[in-house]
Amino acid sequence: MxxxxxxxxxxxxxxxxxxxxxxxxxxxxxxxxxxxxxxxxxxxxxxxxxxxxxxxxxxxxxxxxxxxxxxxxxxxxxxxxxxxxxxxxxxxxxxxxxxxxxxxxxxxxxxxxxxxxxxxxxxxxxxxxxxxxxxxxxxxxxxxxxxxxxxxxxxxxxxxxxxxxxxxxxxxxxxxxxDLIGVEIGGALKNVFAIAAGAVTGAGLGASAQAATVTRGFAELRRIGEAFGARPETLMGLSGFGDLMLTCSSPQSRNFAYGLALGRGEPLEGRPLAEGVATAAIAARITRERGIRAPIITTVSEILAGSITVQEAVTALMTRPLRHEAE
Ligand SMILES: NC(=O)C1=CN([C@@H]2O[C@H](COP(=O)(O)OP(=O)(O)OC[C@H]3O[C@@H](n4cnc5c(N)ncnc54)[C@H](OP(=O)(O)O)[C@@H]3O)[C@@H](O)[C@H]2O)C=CC1
Ligand SMILES: O=C(CO)COP(=O)(O)O
The missing domain is CATH 3.40.50.720 (NAD(P)-binding Rossmann-like Domain)
Known part of the structure; x- marks a missing residue:
């Protein structure tokens, strides 16, 4: 070999x-x-x-x-x-x-x-x-x-x-x-969820909010994956669940670190590559156009566009009318 x-x-x-x-x-x-x-x-x-x-x-x-x-x-x-x-x-x-x-x-x-x-x-x-x-x-x-x-x-x-x-x-x-599509979608979108998890953590909202963000992010990833024809087991594997676990919890992740800086209100210029920044807006547009519910991706793209603050975003996410849904 x-x-x-x-x-x-x-x-x-x-x-x-x-x-x-x-x-x-x-x-x-x-x-x-x-x-x-x-x-x-x-x-x-x-x-x-x-x-x-x-x-x-x-x-x-x-x-x-x-x-x-x-x-x-x-x-x-x-x-x-x-x-x-x-x-x-x-x-x-x-x-x-x-x-x-x-x-x-x-x-x-x-x-x-x-x-x-x-x-x-x-x-x-x-x-x-x-x-x-x-x-x-x-x-x-x-x-x-x-x-x-x-x-x-x-x-x-x-x-x-x-x-x-x-x-x-x-x-x-x-x-x-x-499952090429499943692996690609998992890798691309986990970066956006890592920014969200970092922002929640950086804003001082606590470990429980961080875990909620990651878990609901995973639910979102599975909805999007399903719409693209990805297999659920792929998203439960290394490129989905596995990479979410890593990048949504460690400041070693540049995406999580970017989110931390956002949440803390620190300057963002000159930071290392965080691929989720480029992916968030287009992922939000795709999900909107295809009618896929993706509140976390949408929120991250709004924060990055400057149309909403992290604090406003969290309040909006937590107080929006709850759609009763199975987890
Ligand atoms: N770092 C990690 O732990 C992991 C990263 N990835 C993924 O790998 C990809 C690359 O990330 P990573 O290596 O970490 O990024 P880095 O920021 O460390 O490096 C990017 C590299 O790409 C080069 N580059 C940028 N633009 C161009 C261009 N137009 N033409 C040629 N070369 C270019 C840069 O060159 P120059 O220095 O000259 O600008 C640099 O060598 C990303 O999609 C990331 O998500 C995946 C898994 C792990
Ligand atoms: O993809 C990665 C680890 O699997 C690297 O994550 P970051 O790009 O967020 O540093």
């Missing part, structure tokens, strides 16, 4: 962690990043911008040459933020070897179009097989080799299972599924 040629696109926290994991699994890894300084740092075995203080072992073969990084590759992990997938994939397209599957590792929905990331890949490179890697996994944990479990999804069960086998190590366990 080793000796696979793997290209990682993106030299951020997650691209670095996944590149390391693939190298530890015995694969021949090339990582492409756009910034020459980052490439130099990665070759030295560090990523001071995104994984400060973590020694990268082994050091990664990194390059700014996109064509060179993709030349002869067997598999491409795309680990740039969701909102730039379209441009990164368009740039990569002329250099992609036929038959190399694409593994989408970002978590989000395209802000302008509401398109899922696998659908963007289908549009731009319709002849390539597409998979998604998701689940509860902080880059800093993974790069340190701490135990982590993720799920790899593809419409073709064999592809997902094969990739899961190739990328698993003794500390990085990959499960597989053919």
């Amino acid at each position: 080793s000796g696979y040629r793997v290209t990682v696109l993106g030299g951020g926290a997650w691209g670095t962690a996944l590149g390391l994991t693939a190298a530890r699994a015995g694969h021949d890894v090339r990582l492409w990043a756009r910034d020459p300084e980052m490439v130099e740092a990665l070759r030295r075995g560090e990523n001071p911008r995104y994984l400060p203080g973590i020694a990268l072992e082994p050091a990664l073969e990194a390059t700014t040459d996109l064509a060179g990084a993709l030349d002869g590759t067997d598999c491409v992990l795309i680990v740039t933020p969701a909102q730039v997938l379209r441009s990164v994939l368009t740039a990569a397209k002329p250099h992609l070897p036929a038959g190399a599957p694409l593994v989408l590792c970002a978590k989000g929905i395209e802000r302008e179009t509401g398109t899922l990331l696998s659908q963007i890949a289908d549009e731009i490179v319709p002849n390539h097989l597409v998979a998604a890697l998701s689940g509860p996994s902080f880059a800093s944990d993974v790069s340190r080799g701490l135990p982590t479990a993720v799920v790899i999804a593809a419409r073709e069960e064999e592809l997902a299972a094969g990739l899961a086998q190739r990328f698993s190590t003794s500390s990085f366990r990959c499960y597989s599924t053919d």
Whole structure:
């Protein structure tokens, strides 16, 4: 299973962690990043911008040459933020070897179009097989080799299972599924719920309110998932429930930390990437247009748009007329 040629696109926290994991699994890894300084740092075995203080072992073969990084590759992990997938994939397209599957590792929905990331890949490179890697996994944990479990999804069960086998190590366990949409929706929306949980916590509303937010967020995720044809068991797995547990409770999550700052009324400029910020408004629009009840996503998008404060949002959520519903 080793000796696979793997290209990682993106030299951020997650691209670095996944590149390391693939190298530890015995694969021949090339990582492409756009910034020459980052490439130099990665070759030295560090990523001071995104994984400060973590020694990268082994050091990664990194390059700014996109064509060179993709030349002869067997598999491409795309680990740039969701909102730039379209441009990164368009740039990569002329250099992609036929038959190399694409593994989408970002978590989000395209802000302008509401398109899922696998659908963007289908549009731009319709002849390539597409998979998604998701689940509860902080880059800093993974790069340190701490135990982590993720799920790899593809419409073709064999592809997902094969990739899961190739990328698993003794500390990085990959499960597989053919429910691509379920895995993508879970990964994209948990970021919005993590902002909500952080905001509730940051506003000092207590651990009970935080647990209520996460649980009702999960109910919302399942409603949305059902409307998109996701399987309920997928959303109860690593990419849904699992990632909600992680990101809705730990300040290590950039989305939860963003929510904490919102709740505390702290400045938001210059914060690290929080994918839920870009996903919230489009997710709110999609649910509204499709008639799916999504009060938490809608509220987060209103807070981010500045049309309602966290305090007003909480009051509105708690006092809105209750629809008697089974949990
Ligand atoms: N960090 C984590 O623990 C995890 C992250 N993810 C997901 O992975 C995705 C990436 O996150 P992460 O790596 O943490 O993000 P980071 O902010 O750490 O890094 C983003 C990387 O993408 C690069 N980048 C940004 N825009 C472009 C562009 N237009 N063209 C080329 N490169 C670009 C940045 O380059 P530059 O430095 O030059 O700007 C940087 O290398 C997100 O969707 C996130 O949700 C998933 C699981 C875990
Ligand atoms: O997706 C993640 C963990 O599974 C990382 O979460 P954040 O992007 O919120 O840091």
